[in-house]
Every structure is written in C-alpha cells, then in structure tokens.
Amino acid sequence: MREEKLLTIREVSQILGITEKEVIDLAESGKIPAYKIGGVYLRFKREQIEEFRKDSGLTYAKSDPSLRYTFIDRLKDFFYFNDFYILSALIIILMLLIILRGY
Known part of the structure; x- marks a missing residue:
C-alpha cells in the first residue's frame, strides 16, 4: 500500500495562490478539509485541495517565483x-x- 504524502500549509498556499494565513483561515472555517498531526500541525490531502481549487476557481500559482521556498x-x-x-x-x-x- 502506498503511503500518501500530506501537504503543508506552505505547499497548499502555493497551490491555491493565497497566503498561508488565508489557508489557515479556510481550514479553521471548515472550507477546506485539514488534518492535525500531533494535535498541532495542519496537513492537507492533495486530492481534496485540487478539488477545492476546481470548485472555487482559484488559479494555480506554483510557477510564481515569489512563492518558491x-x-x-x-x-x-x-x-x-x-x-x-x-x-x-x-x-x-x-x-x-x-x-x-x-x-
């Protein structure tokens, strides 16, 4: 069985083209599904983020050089x-x- 890699807040912000604070706000409001690892760190499933991006009409901003780590x-x-x-x-x-x- 293949273990799925969960995305970090930074990775989700790059995919959705929004700030990390906006990602946290969306997760806290329940608009995007989030998982807590150890009760503290938010993580996200790629499929759910891609589905949210399609439904919300947000653009894919990964190629934006200002967002690179x-x-x-x-x-x-x-x-x-x-x-x-x-x-x-x-x-x-x-x-x-x-x-x-x-x-």
Missing part, C-alpha cells in the same frame, strides 16, 4: 528551529577548550 528561506527556518542546539554546542565546545587548555 528558497535556500535562504530554508536556512532561516533551520536556524530558527535549531538555534538553541547550535548555541548549546558552541558553549560546550568553548568550555571544553578552556578546560583542556589547562592540561
């Missing part, structure tokens, strides 16, 4: 979600250098 965006997200771990690793390395210099 660029390397810079990925880098910003990486540091946003991992800043604590990076800072902790740097502090540990610094402490080890200070301790080992004495020997």
Whole structure:
C-alpha cells in the first residue's frame, strides 16, 4: 500500500495562490478539509485541495517565483528551529577548550 504524502500549509498556499494565513483561515472555517498531526500541525490531502481549487476557481500559482521556498528561506527556518542546539554546542565546545587548555 502506498503511503500518501500530506501537504503543508506552505505547499497548499502555493497551490491555491493565497497566503498561508488565508489557508489557515479556510481550514479553521471548515472550507477546506485539514488534518492535525500531533494535535498541532495542519496537513492537507492533495486530492481534496485540487478539488477545492476546481470548485472555487482559484488559479494555480506554483510557477510564481515569489512563492518558491528558497535556500535562504530554508536556512532561516533551520536556524530558527535549531538555534538553541547550535548555541548549546558552541558553549560546550568553548568550555571544553578552556578546560583542556589547562592540561
């Protein structure tokens, strides 16, 4: 059985050509079916989003370059979600250098 990949809010906003906030509003109002993973993260089935797009007449805006998830965006997200771990690793390395210099 093939496991279906669920879409993120960002992917749905690109498919529908609307903002991520509008996607969340549509999901909260029940206009598009959404699934919560772990009770927090919204995910969507591609078939249901495509059906909503057809029914609502929204255009497919994936080719719009301003909506692409660029390397810079990925880098910003990486540091946003991992800043604590990076800072902790740097502090540990610094402490080890200070301790080992004495020997």
